[in-house]
Every structure is written in structure tokens, then in C-alpha cells.
Amino acid sequence: MLHPGSLTDVAGLAVGHHTRADRPTGCTVVLCPEGLVCGVDVRGGAPGTRETDLLKSENTVDRVHALLLTGGSAFGLDAASGVMRWLDERGHGLAVGPARVPIVPAAVLFDLWVGDARIRPGADDGYGACEAASAAAPAQGSVGAGAGATVGKLFGIERAMKGGIGSASLTVGAFTVGALVAVNAIGDVIDADGKVIAGARGEDGLGRVRASDRLYAGEGPMRVMAGMATTIGVVATDARLTKAQANKLASLAHHGLSRAIDPVTVNDGDTLFALATGRAGRAGDPSALGAMAAEAVARAIRNAVRAATGLAQPPLPSAGPH
Secondary structure (H helix, E strand, O other), X not given: OOOOOOHHXXXXXXXXXXXXXXXOOEEEEEEEEEEEEEEEEEOOOOOOEEOOHHHOOOOOOOXXXXXXXXXXXXXXHHHHHHHHHHHHHOOOOEEEOOEEEOOOOEEEOOOOOOOOOOOOOOHHHHHHHHHHOEOOOOOOEOOHHHOOOEEOOOXXXXXXXXXXXXXXXXEEOOEEEEXXXXXXXXXXXXXXXXXXXXXXXXXXOOOOOOHHHXXXXXXXXXXXXXXXXXXXXXXXXXXXXXXXHHXXXXXXHOHHHHHHEEOOOOOEOOEEEEEEOOOOOOOOOHHHHHHHHHHHHHHHHHHHHHOOOOEOOOOEOOOOOO
16 A cells, blocks of 8 residues: 655645656656755765755755756756756746756666666656646656666666655644655665565565575675666655755655665665745754654655556566556
8 A cells, every 4th residue: 555645745846757658767857946945965875966066055056946856877867958948948047147047956866777778868858747747646656767767686687676756745733744756776675564565586586585684694785786776856845944954854864765775775876855845934843854754755665666567578577566
């Protein structure tokens, strides 16, 4: 069963997916055209990002107009130019002299294992994601940035399962926190009780093995390389936050990865953004918001694999009834 809620339960956000028809890949945009306070925490050992230095607390710009999650590895960063074009056509962006410059940070995941690696999201795909954006709860599973995502790759892609993109939210008192996460982890995705939902399969391609248990038994990871996986996402709240507080919220949200992914490795390029709309009208307790963000991230990760659709080639079964 999927966890309830989505990122768009935080009012003021719109989410759009664009999924390629010629290969399992795509991109997902979170639109906030009027500009919102944003932070980021890049923890992965092999991240692929754009405009994240801009979000450091000591730097000047504190608002973004969209965030992009995309497949295609570093090539997929091209999709951000399409998001910029969409925003520019509508007059959105940071006023700089005679122009308005849309601020569009982005993060990529590596999905070039699946299908023709020469096909990856570009500017038109980013533009298409903007055209598809709405305030409705976004689709989950094998769409957008999650279209080519995989999990459970510690023993090789041939024993992996399908990842995807998921969303969830929590409301506690006056505040709502939502998360949207594209899950392309090397490790397994585990439920709150520790059971594997989706992850490494047995040598016969059937069943599921707890990859961390195999590691502890001495079966070292096979063919793990830098950049082969990444979990990327966005958390958002309606609390009023400064840029420094948004950066801390992104940092605390990473605890959700360790709740739902086992193990988290140095080969993942994990990146989480944090948005604050301020629509609740007041600041929230940072610790409480951080706890909510971590839980929303963990729930979104589990939703991503439960909603995913399996692939026939390469054989990538899913945790869902597909």
C-alpha cells in the first residue's frame, strides 16, 4: 500500500513529468515561478548537479523558480535549459539589470544502463515537463526522472529491480512537509519493519536477498562503480524559513534515506533540495520540520518502488503488481 500525500500538498508548488517514449528515461520539474527560498544538501560520492553552489548559505541568491530532477547522467543537465526557456517566455526569473534570469538548480541520476545510452533528456524534455506541471498529486513509479531508475545493484545490474519516483507528505499541527524522490539506489529499499521491498535478487534471478546481510557475510559488492546510482529529491514545507534554515532542512531530510535504503554507499550521488513557501505564516521548529522531512523522504522512497513498473529488457522486475 502506498503512503498518502504528495509534494503538492504544500500549496504553491506544481510538479510535471516528461517521460521519453524511445527509452526509459525522463525528467521531473518542480515549478515555483514566483520564487521560493531554497536550500540543498549534496552528500553523494558521485553527484551530478547544477546551480547548487548558488544555494550555499553565504551566497547572495536565496530563491529559485524551479527545481529539476532528471535521468541521463550528466547529459541530462541539458534539460534545465528547457525549464529556463519556459520560465523566460513567461517573464519569470531574478531581475538582473535589463533581464530576468530564471534560477533552476538541478540534479541527475544515472540510468544509462537501460536501453540506448545515447538517448537522454534534453531541453525539449525539460520544457515538456513544465508544460505538464500541475498542482495535482503527481504520478508515481516509472515516470519522469524515475523512468529508468533501478535499485538493488550491489551484485550487478542483472540482479537489480526497478526503481522509480515517489512522493509523500505529513501534516503536523500548522505545518505540512512533502517530499518527491527519484530512487536509483545501489542498495535495497526496505520497509519500516526492515523487510526488503525491492532490491538485489538471488543468483537465479528470483526472490530477494538482503544485500547488507550478504556484505556482512563477506560477499563483497560486485562491479560497483562511481556514478552508477543516485537518489535525488525535493522536500518542501509551508513554514517560513531562511536560506540557512532551508539548507539545514535538506540536511536533516537525508536521514530518510538511511531509513529506507540499505546500504547507502559512497558510490551514490545523493542530493536533496528543500523549498519553503512560508504560506503557514510563521517559522516552524527546525527539529520538528527536519523529523517530518526525513519521514516524508522515507515514505516517498517506498512509494517509488511500490508504484514502479517492471521492464522486460533488461529484466528488471518491480515490487508492484506488474
